[in-house]
Amino acid sequence: MRLSRYFMPVLKETPADAQIVSHRYMLRAGMIKQTAAGIYSWLPLGLKVLRNIERIVNEEQERAGHVPILMSTIQPADLWRESGRYDDYGEEMLRVRDRHDRDMLYGPTNEEAVTDIFRAHVNSYKDLPLTLYQIQWKFRDEIRPRFGVMRGREFFMKDGYNFDLTKEDALHAYNRHLVSYLRTYERMGLKAIPMRADGGPIGGDYTHEFLVLAETGESEVFYDAEVTDLTFGDREVDYDSVEECEAVLKEFTSRYARTDETHDEALFNEIPEERRRSARGIEVGQIFYFGTKYSESMGATVVNADQEQVPVHMGSHGIGVSRLLGAIIEASHDDKGIIWPEGVTPFHVGIVNLKQGDDEADAACDALYKAFVSAGLEPLYDDRKERAGGKFATMDLIGLPWRITVGPRGLKNGVVELTSRKTGESVEVAPEEAVAKVK
Numbered sequence: 001m002r003l004s005r006y007f008m009p010v011l012k013e014t015p016a017d018a019q020i021v022s023h024r025y026m027l028r029a030g031m032i033k034q035t036a037a038g039i040y041s042w043l044p045l046g047l048k049v050l051r052n053i054e055r056i057v058n059e060e061q062e063r064a065g066h067v068p069i070l071m072s073t074i075q076p077a078d079l080w081r082e083s084g085r086y087d088d089y090g091e092e093m094l095r096v097r098d099r100h101d102r103d104m105l106y107g108p109t110n111e112e113a114v115t116d117i118f119r120a121h122v123n124s125y126k127d128l129p130l131t132l133y134q135i136q137w138k139f140r141d142e143i144r145p146r147f148g149v150m151r152g153r154e155f156f157m158k159d160g161y162n163f164d165l166t167k168e169d170a171l172h173a174y175n176r177h178l179v180s181y182l183r184t185y186e187r188m189g190l191k192a193i194p195m196r197a198d199g200g201p202i203g204g205d206y207t208h209e210f211l212v213l214a215e216t217g218e219s220e221v222f223y224d225a226e227v228t229d230l231t232f233g234d235r236e237v238d239y240d241s242v243e244e245c246e247a248v249l250k251e252f253t254s255r256y257a258r259t260d261e262t263h264d265e266a267l268f269n270e271i272p273e274e275r276r277r278s279a280r281g282i283e284v285g286q287i288f289y290f291g292t293k294y295s296e297s298m299g300a301t302v303v304n305a306d307q308e309q310v311p312v313h314m315g316s317h318g319i320g321v322s323r324l325l326g327a328i329i330e331a332s333h334d335d336k337g338i339i340w341p342e343g344v345t346p347f348h349v350g351i352v353n354l355k356q357g358d359d360e361a362d363a364a365c366d367a368l369y370k371a372f373v374s375a376g377l378e379p380l381y382d383d384r385k386e387r388a389g390g391k392f393a394t395m396d397l398i399g400l401p402w403r404i405t406v407g408p409r410g411l412k413n414g415v416v417e418l419t420s421r422k423t424g425e426s427v428e429v430a431p432e433e434a435v436a437k438v439k
């Protein structure tokens with residue numbers, strides 16, 4: 001993409017109403033535009049990162065054997081009356097009425113809707129296990145929308161639902177989700193720690209939240225410092241293996257790590273003092289097992305091997321896809337701007353032409369651009385007639401992992417400058433070498 005043809009409305013001023021760094025940088029980099037409180041439009045740069053995060057979530061869900069669907073955003077109130085949640089859910093639910101006076105709502109979550117799909121089509125234990133998931137917009141009328149996309153009212157969420165014959169099978173699905181979530185967050189360059197959490201309005205005994213440690217996080221968390229050393233890495237896990245998935249759960253959840261809702265001071269004090277930590281965290285996901293709560297109330301049953309009708313065991317599993325943009329920026333930035341992890345970066349490399357209009361510099365930039373494209377990478381070429389300082393500031397703000405600076409002086413010696421956004425280190429290399437390094 002050439003910047004002169006792109007739409008990236010960078011702001012010079014720091015927006016006054018943005019309290020935290022991720023919100024400030026997303027506005028300044030022209031990634032989002034607020035439509036109304038907690039409701040945003042996604043501008044090209046923001047959309048690219050959103051799509052990258054969505055792609056990683058999709059890939060890891062499909063790898064785990066989960067099946068994608070897309071449910072409607074608008075749901076009939078009657079479904080929620082069946083589960084009993086229509087009245088319970090409260091003011092966070094956006095309720096609307098259609099022209100026939102039917103009560104409808106904009107889905108804040110989809111347990112009822114997915115259970116309705118399941119009961120319409122699945123009748124036998126032979127069709128289990130089944131996990132359906134979607135990545136879809138949700139609406140929750142948050143009392144205090146803030147921090148940009150971190151606590152929006154309209155937000156993008158991955159929500160998955162497992163249907164199993166027995167509790168054991170459903171707990172395997174729970175563990176499978178834990179494994180897939182660990183992989184997902186690491187691919188985005190994030191350390192998200194599973195912590196024991198509270199069931200909340202969805203209910204349930206087994207639940208973990210995934211938290212990214214950050215001072216601006218809204219959750220208070222308590223943990224054993226050893227949990228921050230755990231990484232999943234590139235190990236292979238067989239998602240069908242109950243033992244393998246359970247081993248990962250044990251490894252990642254046996255040390256103390258809890259949100260304030262489930263915090264237990266006595267247990268916490270059993271950790272050696274030098275390892276006790278209390279901090280703030282951003283909730284980027286949550287997994288639940290809630291048994292037959294919805295299947296019983298909504299009649300989602302299957303015939304088992306003994307020809308009996310039994311309610312299925314379920315769980316639901318969410319990832320805050322749009323919130324993740326904020327979380328990643330909170331975890332990865334400096335005073336000049338964002339530092340995108342490779343896995344989610346909107347472009348792989350930025351090309352800065354120091355002397356736009358100079359034949360040699362223009363030709364070198366064009367050649368680099370083509371070389372990156374042939375290598376399967378996406379460059380952003382700043383081809384505007386602007387001062388070098390302004391171009392550098394923009395590149396630093398939008399945080400691409402690499403910047404290549406091309407100018408007549410370097411070209412005389414056959415070199416361009418390659419700069420890492422993360423370390424700030426620059427090296428002078430031949431253009432071909434720059435392409436090879438970024439790859």
Ligand code: ATP
Pocket residue numbers: 109140142149150151152153154155156157200283284285286318319320321322323
């Ligand atoms: P929170 O405690 O932050 O209100 P939640 O526990 O109500 O979140 P869940 O029902 O667990 O949210 O939804 C799954 C995920 O969706 C959360 O882990 C979070 O990452 C994301 N999410 C929830 N509410 C919002 C919101 N208002 N804006 C952006 N993302 C959200």
Ligand code: MG
Pocket residue numbers: none
């Ligand atoms: Mg909430």
Ligand code: MG
Pocket residue numbers: 283
């Ligand atoms: Mg929560």
Ligand code: MG
Pocket residue numbers: 209283285286
């Ligand atoms: Mg939650």
